[in-house]
Amino acid sequence: EAISVTNLRFVGNTVFSQETLDREITRQFLELDSTTNRFRESQITFAQLQQVISEVTKFYNQRGYINSFAYIPTTSEEPNQRLQNKGAAGEVFIKIVEGGLESIRVRRRTGKQRLNLNYICSRLAIAAQPLQVSRLLDALRLLELDPLIENISAELIPGSQVHRSALEVKFEEEKTFSAAVLLDNRRAPSVGTVRRQVQLSEANLLGKGDGLSVAYTNTDGSNAFDLSYTLPLNPNNGTINVEAGTTANRVVEPPFQDVDLRAAARYLDINLRQPLLRNPREEFAIGFTATRRESGTSILGEDFPLSPGADEKGRSRISALRFFQDWTVRSNEELLAFRSQFSLGLSAFNATVNSEAPDSRFLAWRGQAQWVRRLARDTFVFASSDLQLADRALLPLEQFGIGGLNSVRGYRQDLLLGDNGISASAELRFPIFGRSDRGLGVVQIAPLLMRAGCGTVPAEKILTLKRWYLWGRDCAGK
Numbered sequence: 001e002a003i004s005v006t007n008l009r010f011v012g013n014t015v016f017s018q019e020t021l022d023r024e025i026t027r028q029f030l031e032l033d034s035t036t037n038r039f040r041e042s043q044i045t046f047a048q049l050q051q052v053i054s055e056v057t058k059f060y061n062q063r064g065y066i067n068s069f070a071y072i073p074t075t076s077e078e079p080n081q082r083l084q085n086k087g088a089a090g091e092v093f094i095k096i097v098e099g100g101l102e103s104i105r106v107r108r109r110t111g112k113q114r115l116n117l118n119y120i121c122s123r124l125a126i127a128a129q130p131l132q133v134s135r136l137l138d139a140l141r142l143l144e145l146d147p148l149i150e151n152i153s154a155e156l157i158p159g160s161q162v163h164r165s166a167l168e169v170k171f172e173e174e175k176t177f178s179a180a181v182l183l184d185n186r187r188a189p190s191v192g193t194v195r196r197q198v199q200l201s202e203a204n205l206l207g208k209g210d211g212l213s214v215a216y217t218n219t220d221g222s223n224a225f226d227l228s229y230t231l232p233l234n235p236n237n238g239t240i241n242v243e244a245g246t247t248a249n250r251v252v253e254p255p256f257q258d259v260d261l262r263a264a265a266r267y268l269d270i271n272l273r274q275p276l277l278r279n280p281r282e283e284f285a286i287g288f289t290a291t292r293r294e295s296g297t298s299i300l301g302e303d304f305p306l307s308p309g310a311d312e313k314g315r316s317r318i319s320a321l322r323f324f325q326d327w328t329v330r331s332n333e334e335l336l337a338f339r340s341q342f343s344l345g346l347s348a349f350n351a352t353v354n355s356e357a358p359d360s361r362f363l364a365w366r367g368q369a370q371w372v373r374r375l376a377r378d379t380f381v382f383a384s385s386d387l388q389l390a391d392r393a394l395l396p397l398e399q400f401g402i403g404g405l406n407s408v409r410g411y412r413q414d415l416l417l418g419d420n421g422i423s424a425s426a427e428l429r430f431p432i433f434g435r436s437d438r439g440l441g442v443v444q445i446a447p448l449l450m451r452a453g454c455g456t457v458p459a460e461k462i463l464t465l466k467r468w469y470l471w472g473r474d475c476a477g478k
Contacts, residue, residue, distance in 0.1 A: 004041055010070075012095055012098065014098060029048060068163065110172060112175075145280065179199070181196075182197040190252070211230045239273050241269075261299055264295065282329050339367070362390060384424070421452070
């Protein structure tokens, strides 16, 4: 026996809209009137209705929603009674049940037992309502990439109801404490180019995935302390980070070492970062930073201004708000990363304000890009670029620096400073001794090409940077 049907009304669907289901399902059983854009009244048998249910369930299952299904609610069901009272004559309601997880059971294999289990449960739960296999696999892969987890596995088993499954998870924690002693030449010769650093880090301080890092750095003429603490805020890896540090410098380079030329600086950054798109292949995040930076200089024990924009006691103070965006795309062989940051200098909190720039009031943009590709085992090619644009002259704490290990190698650290600046580099690293896949160290040789330039505002615009440039070619053992 057939019934007269004018429309199929889907209920309970959140993943796919009514329009999508009409296009994919309803059009198989009802004819669409192109004039009114409505379905024409048709005669449908009970067997055809059962086929509708089967097609809806199949549509969900083929897209990874493995425990979702559809059925025709009976008139005794209260939700169906309410829908029938509101529905038009000839409409048939199809109830869709989008399945999920009824439980996530997490167990440790061996080793440390410091990480809160909710850290794992919450990151899996957001990918399971409703349950979709590829989203769940992505969540597991992200946990595999998590530095707090050494390995993880999961098994999906039937739950107490058809549309509810249970997830059994086993994992092992990674070592979270590290200590490092570093030696490099990343400082300017004026304060001693050889830098010594001791760093202590704990990536899971309170069991919440929160990280603490403390570092002490010194050269022949400088001492610095740096502190960083990061706390996860939500399962999507939103974080708040607080960084603070202080540096005391004394010039030890002849012939200025006898004038007792000193400088001191300190900073405080509060960062809030939230990924908006996050999977094993791609991440896009935005964030805000509140910054406070202060510096001062002295000669022979007396405060004295030595840099542009400093007051009569040599002090510079910057308050700024920054808005940044990070985008990263990765694969097994390649990584591409972009970062954009807008900085707005403020006059708040007793910041430096002068009648003319430079002072704490400014607007600047900085863009950075990096590309890494693996060509063969232990062989990589790197390319990077860095660009800064400012609307006015900047205090030295905000200027673009050129020279040093992270800019143009072979030149002293921050040899040139400018309000606007640009740098680009390309590097090829290939092994000459050792293999990383055998647990051995690798000695690499790295031909590289770097170019950078900077200019001041308003005397030189960014397009005239060829007037100041550095060109570096190096062949360094790593």
